[in-house]
Amino acid sequence: MQNIFKSKQISAYDAISTAQRIAFAPVIFQAVRALRDLGILSTLDSAGSTGTTVDSIAAELGLSKYGVQVLVDSGLSSGVIECVDEKHFVISKVGHYLLHDRMTRINMDFSHYVCYQGMYHLDEAIVNGQPAGLRVMDENHSTLYEALPHLSEDIKSSWHAFDHHYSDAVYPAALEIILSRHPETL
Numbered sequence: 050m051q052n053i054f055k056s057k058q059i060s061a062y063d064a065i066s067t068a069q070r071i072a073f074a075p076v077i078f079q080a081v082r083a084l085r086d087l088g089i090l091s092t093l094d095s096a097g098s099t100g101t102t103v104d105s106i107a108a109e110l111g112l113s114k115y116g117v118q119v120l121v122d123s124g125l126s127s128g129v130i131e132c133v134d135e136k137h138f139v140i141s142k143v144g145h146y147l148l149h150d151r152m153t154r155i156n157m158d159f160s161h162y163v164c165y166q167g168m169y170h171l172d173e174a175i176v177n178g179q180p181a182g183l184r185v186m187d188e189n190h191s192t193l194y195e196a197l198p199h200l201s202e203d204i205k206s207s208w209h210a211f212d213h214h215y216s217d218a219v220y221p222a223a224l225e226i227i228l229s230r231h232p233e234t235l
Contacts (some may be wrong), residue, residue, distance in 0.1 A: 075165075080123035081147060082161055084130075087112065088146045089120055091129060093140040126171035152214065159211035162203045163193075 084090050088110050103121055107114040121138055124130030129144040146153050156232020174181040186204060187196035
């Protein structure tokens with residue numbers, strides 16, 4: 050097991066850069082999710098290679114110029130948005146995948162709606178061996194499966210999309226194995 054996790058030789062710069070990305074990951078995640086969900090990435094995508102301005106985005110989406118500027122700055126620092134010039138911005142390749150890739154959308158929605166708030170209680174869950182984070186969604190059930198019918202539509206749809214994306218492909222293979230054993234009932 051030790052050989053698998055052998056120390057990699059990386060520079061101090063790469064190490065501190067990675068540490069800083071981890072330190073700010075929750076903030077960047079929420080800023081990028083807001084860029085996507087508020088329509089800013091779609092607006093940039095529609096603008097094409099000429100890009101568009103913060104003023105145009107704010108006007109088109111009915112958002113404050115300040116709010117759009119804050120999110121565009123976050124998008125620039127995280128590589129989701131790129132500058133054409135000092136006033137025009139375009140969606141980057143990373144932004145394209147955040148906007149258009151089905152698996153990325155499923156994972157981001159699952160992280161936001163199902164995991165994000167509960168992860169604050171991860172230490173407590175590990176120490177006590179209990180799903181401590183579940184209480185942010187439902188205090189009346191001891192597992193997510195019991196709570197699922199009672200949760201918000203955002204949580205339920207995100208959970209189901211995630212679950213189906215990662216498990217549906219296994220059903221044909223599992224069914225083939227089960228049927229090869231000729232069960233009397235199923």
